[in-house]
Amino acid sequence: MLEVNISFSYGSRRILHDVEFSAQKNSLLAIIGPNGAGKSTLLKCMVGILKPEGYVNFNNINLIELKPKERAKFITYVPQTSVPEFAFTIEEFVEMGTYATRGDIKEALRKVGMWERRKEFVTNLSGGEYQLVLIARALAQGSEVILLDEPTSHLDINHALLVMNLLKDIKEEKIVIAVMHDLNLALQYSDEIILLNKGKVEWKGNTKDLKPEVLERVYSVKAKILKVENKPIVLVEI
Numbered sequence: 264m265l266e267v268n269i270s271f272s273y274g275s276r277r278i279l280h281d282v283e284f285s286a287q288k289n290s291l292l293a294i295i296g297p298n299g300a301g302k303s304t305l306l307k308c309m310v311g312i313l314k315p316e317g318y319v320n321f322n323n324i325n326l327i328e329l330k331p332k333e334r335a336k337f338i339t340y341v342p343q344t345s346v347p348e349f350a351f352t353i354e355e356f357v358e359m360g361t362y363a364t365r366g367d368i369k370e371a372l373r374k375v376g377m378w379e380r381r382k383e384f385v386t387n388l389s390g391g392e393y394q395l396v397l398i399a400r401a402l403a404q405g406s407e408v409i410l411l412d413e414p415t416s417h418l419d420i421n422h423a424l425l426v427m428n429l430l431k432d433i434k435e436e437k438i439v440i441a442v443m444h445d446l447n448l449a450l451q452y453s454d455e456i457i458l459l460n461k462g463k464v465e466w467k468g469n470t471k472d473l474k475p476e477v478l479e480r481v482y483s484v485k486a487k488i489l490k491v492e493n494k495p496i497v498l499v500e501i
């Protein structure tokens with residue numbers, strides 16, 4: 264069980280106001296919200312890149328208070344996909360910066376379907392393939408909590424589904440929290456949602472309980488949530 268309460272300011276500007284929630288295994292948690300709501304800042308605070316006020320308690324250990332090396336055993340962060348700068352092989356890249364064993368690396372690359380391609384250079388991968396390698400690197404670290412910042416941005420629908428199905432798989436073993444912009448993917452794959460707006464939790468709860476009025480208020484659009492083949496679809500009036 265992960266219990267979070269975070270406030271954070273950049274200088275005198277308050278970005279996150281008492282953002283409080285909990286997360287657990289077997290429940291994919293999506294963090295949604297408009298641009299600038301504070302979603303990425305929240306993940307960076309949780310993983311210790313930024314120093315917030317509050318706590319990130321995992322089994323009653325406040326991860327914020329741990330040294331980075333110690334914290335990395337519990338929580339990992341997959342940043343928004345950037346372009347790889349250095350020509351490491353996939354295998355070297357996954358090994359870098361982790362405390363992973365050979366076995367962990369093999370298992371992680373197998374999980375994302377990249378083991379056979381481990382000798383290829385990361386610089387030659389497509390955006391979607393690189394995203395899978397970033398996830399493998401986080402998996403190889405073996406931490407109990409995995410945070411992902413927009414794991415499907417820049418991906419075509421096929422790769423996006425590949426990544427989301429992978430997260431669905433991973434949530435059985437780890438606490439998975441993903442910042443997501445695509446409301447349809449968030450609604451279809453997440454079990455719980457936190458809707459951030461202007462640094463505050465505007466709404467949180469079971470994904471199936473999210474009402475279009477909440478989306479309308481926060482995103483300033485006219486929205487409907489329809490059921491197609493029993494799956495929720497957000498329809499926005501244009």
Ligand SMILES: Nc1ncnc2c1ncn2[C@@H]1O[C@H](COP(=O)(O)OP(=O)(O)OP(=O)(O)O)[C@@H](O)[C@H]1O
Pocket residue numbers: 273278296297298299300301302303304305
């Ligand atoms: N290094 C920084 N210094 C000062 N302000 C920052 C810095 N980084 C982000 N901010 C501000 O913090 C606020 C929250 O940014 P954040 O990136 O967390 O939002 P977000 O919800 O992830 O947005 P998006 O969906 O656009 O990625 C924004 O107003 C942004 O301008």
